[in-house]
Amino acid sequence: MRVALLAGGTGGAKLADGFARVLAPGELSVIVNVADDTELHGLRVSPDIDSVLYTLAGLLDRTTGWGVAGDTRTALGMLERLGAERTWFQIGDADLATHVRRTQLIRDGASLTDATAAMAAALGITARILPASDDRLRTMLQTDAGELDFQDYFVGHRQEPEVRGVRLDGLDAARPTPAALAALAEADLVVIGPSNPVVSIGPILALSGMREAVAASGAMAVSPIVAGRALKGPADRMLASLGEEVTAVGVARRYAGIVRAFVLDAADAALASEVAALGLEPRVLPTVMRSDADRDALATALIQGGGILNR
């Protein structure tokens, strides 16, 4: 049972963890957003890949939802003393090691895909973690505070400015990786994880040929909006300020024509008919992942076909 999961760093990473546990080694491929990537202190930082790496390696700080559990901040203090810029990005020491290692591998000639595979293997991860692209792609947000790159908005401005538009810098030249496209083509099940549809899934689907590859796979998507709110992060406020409906239906509308089925949380079961009206098969499942058991249960339910409405 080969599964390909499109993911950002939060809900998608949790679902990846569930799939990784319920599938056999090597059966899971996680296609990860790279448009949040940035350069910090001359190092290549890939926050969504790191969140998936840390989650699957059991290292993620579950209190904050990002970074390494128990990490220290010694280097950050020294970087501040040394006059480094962008120290509002609160890199922990273990996290800094990740960025150093990735940067080294890439400077030595590895693609981001190769570097990620080497790091995942070193951490004992058997799932394939596949950057959506090895090319430069950056989410730029038009906000009330001007155009900001994603990390400047997300961390530097604490998601406070309203987002009025999204531009993907580098999109014309960026291509999905052959490995990501192959994972979609070979998968028995393709799932769009419950990640931010605007800035996590959007940049993956925007890559040339990716939308078609997902559509051809008969994919299903899991709503990151439950009862009109994002479980984590600014997806709800972004949808609102972009003029979209802040419900699971609003998300489903984004995925109409791309996925075959759309998974609503049980709290949103009443929206199933609206999802069906968009031409998507609605599925209703408990999607909120508070525990490992929740992750495993959702992964298992998706593998088994997606909930009560299609039985």
Added chain:
Amino acid sequence: MRVALLAGGTGGAKLADGFARVLAPGELSVIVNVADDTELHGLRVSPDIDSVLYTLAGLLDRTTGWGVAGDTRTALGMLERLGAERTWFQIGDADLATHVRRTQLIRDGASLTDATAAMAAALGITARILPASDDRLRTMLQTDAGELDFQDYFVGHRQEPEVRGVRLDGLDAARPTPAALAALAEADLVVIGPSNPVVSIGPILALSGMREAVAASGAMAVSPIVAGRALKGPADRMLASLGEEVTAVGVARRYAGIVRAFVLDAADAALASEVAALGLEPRVLPTVMRSDADRDALATALIQGGGILNR
């Protein structure tokens, strides 16, 4: 009173600290060995420059004599988990930040001299810390365990192999910096600090034109060997395995023709006539720096002309 001090990372750094306190801001230039530099995890590491930076900033771990006091080792553990090489080099987290910042500045176009100046300024250091060269120069040691680069010998092999020869890789192309040569030309007093004569001072003096510039300055040198032993590090064993005399006189012999005066520790006062026989003016001073007061006293004595025998 402008002073130029040639230094490695240990005794030379301590003496730099004394000079920095007893001189006015800007009067001290420290010309630092760069032949111990290495690449670790894709980062530029300059151990002697760092020891001088940390010492002058009051950050040095005085227990170990290197690194930052109170530093953590979180990143190192993560680098090991990620499969990084050469993790026997026990980089602390604050130390890693130093290497990251230097590497960033150099990749952004700064010379090592410029990067060092920026970092020193950020740390509030008013002395000028001048790499002996901005070019690549690496001490390679012929040992019983084969040819090793300096850090591989010093850290990786814990200075255990016997050193049979020294080769300076890159010496043909490396040049002293204009700033280092200017500091020598402008100094009222030039001092070769009590650093390892083979691997700390040797690579500075080996740079084209440096020996002549030091000789023209009427310099004095401070012996790093006291009572037949190195105060710290492998200088004594190196001198022995290279077939040289393991006394202050053995060091003086290396500096004959380069310095005018040679400072012996009070414990070695009996060797003054042997130093004089080499054509060097002997000076006898307490040179062992256990406390800040010792550092200041030695710096003051050197400024005042160097001890009892020349009064």
